Amino acid sequence: MRPIRVAACAAAVILALAWPASRVEAQGEAYRLVPNWPTLPSGMWFGLREAPPPPAEREAQAAARRARGASGPSGPPTNQPGISGLAIDQQDRIFVFNRGPKPVMVFDTAGTLIQTGGDGEYNGKKINSDWQHSGGVDWEGNVYIIERDAHRIVKLNPSMDRLLLQIGTTLEKGNDATHLDLPSGIAILKNGNMVVTDGYGNNRVILYDRQGKVIRQVARGAGGPADRGTGPGEWHLPHKLAVDAEENLYIIDRENKRLQIFDRNLTYKRELRNDWNPWDVHISRKGTEGVGYMADHLRERVHKFSLADGTLLATWGSQGLGPSQFDWVHGIVVDSKGAVYAADTYGQRIQKFVPATGSAR
Numbered sequence: 001m002r003p004i005r006v007a008a009c010a011a012a013v014i015l016a017l018a019w020p021a022s023r024v025e026a027q028g029e030a031y032r033l034v035p036n037w038p039t040l041p042s043g044m045w046f047g048l049r050e051a052p053p054p055p056a057e058r059e060a061q062a063a064a065r066r067a068r069g070a071s072g073p074s075g076p077p078t079n080q081p082g083i084s085g086l087a088i089d090q091q092d093r094i095f096v097f098n099r100g101p102k103p104v105m106v107f108d109t110a111g112t113l114i115q116t117g118g119d120g121e122y123n124g125k126k127i128n129s130d131w132q133h134s135g136g137v138d139w140e141g142n143v144y145i146i147e148r149d150a151h152r153i154v155k156l157n158p159s160m161d162r163l164l165l166q167i168g169t170t171l172e173k174g175n176d177a178t179h180l181d182l183p184s185g186i187a188i189l190k191n192g193n194m195v196v197t198d199g200y201g202n203n204r205v206i207l208y209d210r211q212g213k214v215i216r217q218v219a220r221g222a223g224g225p226a227d228r229g230t231g232p233g234e235w236h237l238p239h240k241l242a243v244d245a246e247e248n249l250y251i252i253d254r255e256n257k258r259l260q261i262f263d264r265n266l267t268y269k270r271e272l273r274n275d276w277n278p279w280d281v282h283i284s285r286k287g288t289e290g291v292g293y294m295a296d297h298l299r300e301r302v303h304k305f306s307l308a309d310g311t312l313l314a315t316w317g318s319q320g321l322g323p324s325q326f327d328w329v330h331g332i333v334v335d336s337k338g339a340v341y342a343a344d345t346y347g348q349r350i351q352k353f354v355p356a357t358g359s360a361r
Helices: 055-068
Strands: 030-034 082-088 094-099 104-107 113-117 132-137 143-147 152-156 163-167 185-188 194-198 204-208 214-219 238-243 249-253 258-262 268-273 278-282 291-296 301-306 312-316 329-334 340-344 349-355
Touching: 082 278, 082 329, 082 340, 082 349, 094 132, 094 143, 132 185, 143 185, 185 238, 185 249, 194 238, 194 249, 204 238, 249 278, 258 278, 291 329, 291 340, 301 329, 301 340
Parallel strands: 082 132, 238 278, 278 329
Antiparallel strands: 030 349, 082 094, 094 104, 104 113, 132 143, 143 152, 152 163, 185 194, 194 204, 204 214, 238 249, 249 258, 258 268, 278 291, 291 301, 301 312, 329 340, 340 349
């Protein structure tokens, strides 16, 4: 498999890759795609058993709905299948949050499925795999699933057979201490405190202690659906987030197309902007390398970028269903060897990219 040479560029023009004939080269950054990763057992799949329509057909369907004056969102179909997000633990196990038959699927770095879960009944309700919205894994191996449209987050033990905690009230939305409104992301600190982006309905970020008690929130006003803003600590759809070694929080302010950065106590520090529309962001578990990785909906790309100033150090991808292309790239993680895993919803797959100088585990 030929290496992908990826660009180092400050902001403006990003060249899309055509696989495998052309390459983008700068500053020696090189990744290559690991083919056929992961291996799915018979009878297991991501998203829908039959793939959704390609982008052009989906846009035609959306245009037809707009022409009919159909109510609801005027964009792509609201039934978005596939993979809603990724997480990774200290053992480099990749957790796949799947809008499909198994809500959580766990793989080793070789691509072997080693565990599934999240399909039990918790507080009287099963996880709605159509609209779970990613999740996380803490430093003790507990698993968190964001059930977006049920307005709750459930914390499960490592074997995913026991409920440990729920944040939010099942099927009740709100913006007080006991309710969420379409939550979107979570990060878990080493002391067990949790930072939640309550973003699709509300516009707020909340810090909870490990028992689920609110410590503080950051928002404009009460952080409700109408409380959008562009200033420091204000949001227009806080989406997902990542944590570095010092437990600084890099939080996606999705519709403002920026990262807002806070310390572990949710004290504002600064922001990062670039030529991007971030949907997911990840920093390695070690977190000392000074780089982050981003799933970028703008032109369907992934980036390696500087945490100091947002400079793009490596960029690859384009819209499509071919190798190194993405269709709604919505999840990204990096393992301890520097391999990058990127997942998309409509594309219904994960792609693994390894540094060309390293080993493909």
